[in-house]
Amino acid sequence: MPVEFENVVTTSAAKQIADTLRAAIMDGRLQEDERLPTEEELAQRFKVSRPTVREALKRLAAQHLIRSRRGPTGGNFVASPAPEDAALSLANATTLMVAAGAIQLDDMATARLELEGICCRLAATARTDAQLEAMRAELARQRDVSLTDEEFCASDVRFHRALVDAAGNSLLSFLMHAVVEALQPVSNMIIFRVRERQAIVAFHERILGALESRDAEAGVAALGDLVAYTRDRYRDALDRRAERAG
Template identity: 35%
Template sequence: MELGEKILRPREQVEQALKKAILSSKLGTGERLPSEAELARQFGVSRPTIREALSSLQMQGLIRRVPGAGGGSFVQPVDHQSLGEVVRASMQNLVRLGSVSFEEVSLARQHLEVPCAGLAAENRSAEDLEELRQVVREQKTRSVDDPLIAELDMRFHTIIARMSGNRVLASLVYALHHESEPVRYLDLSPEVGRHTVAQHQRIVQAIGAQDRQAAEAAISEHLAYLREHIRAALADQPSGGTGRPAPAGV
């Protein structure tokens, strides 16, 4: 008969107790945790032990830590961005070290973003649609060498993923797009920029019409277009261009 149990270190005990309080909703979303000094008193451990436990919870995406006099540790809301940050941290090394190929990332985005667009068409609200239209309007006013182009592209794709209503799908799209940042690696010409914005407009129109099939077809065409341009860039500049690493995906 096995009688022994694994004896946890103080840091692990604190971490598990706090995690249990968060996952059971004893600590609610956005709630501020007691100070490090107060947690150390309650658990009967040192402040460095509390600090280690909080750092681990932060890495897991369960809390966020805000520095300064009015800061502290707060329970993280479970939305696409907080989940995505957890996923992104896990896949970051794989992407940057080249352990994941361009084709793998490209195929993953295709499988994720196409159904996201379809779900967005079915589930979108008027507010969601206006937010998406505003991104496209802003894209139309900026030149292809504007540093905000990459951020706008990420916003466009992650808004659609969020509109799907599926937080897991949205977090994966957020993490994948954040790591690959495709537009940063494209040598965008005005022609490519115009085509990209036109494709974004067709995606928005389909979502606005709540036409699932049209939305899926439009985003599939858009991803294929970007993929071919990045393939061509990689073929011409195998080192990734002017000092930049080759992209992991589109």
């Protein structure tokens, strides 16, 4: 049975079609993995040309709402929502907002402390041995002084992702992955000396130790110190930059 679309024309046709299809997906009229009509068919149904339909479809593809395949069994399919894709989009958007000043770095630091604090508390009881092992592995990597700054920061991101995953909450993992990711440019800016690395590794060790002994408050305290340290180093970096400029 074909799905019916109501067609209201107020903005551009392509946008309208995208919105109509998106609404159909969002409220479940189009199920996951269901195949959409062919582009030709959609063009006829919406009374527009195929390129216009394609513009609409590409909008949806950009939001990971559909995926397409060529060939006889191909077509455009409703995509199963992939948390990684959504997290990436969220991280991108957050990065842009930080860059544009819509989100202040102080807010970011506060939010990170509070949010990761929650994860820490939950993780103190929910953490599994596998997750602890993942954090230990990253910590071991971070002690290697031959690591490049990029590699160190990447490992830092993985460590924090493991921490939030240890909370065992899918929504928190999703949100925090994006927050941690969006904060990486900031980390990249402050990690520029061995001493900073050692300090950060020490904070990580305290956090890990707290989780191992299921001591939530010790973990939160360590996290607080880490964020405070990061915030200070970031301010230093800003000052140095201002000096060089002035």
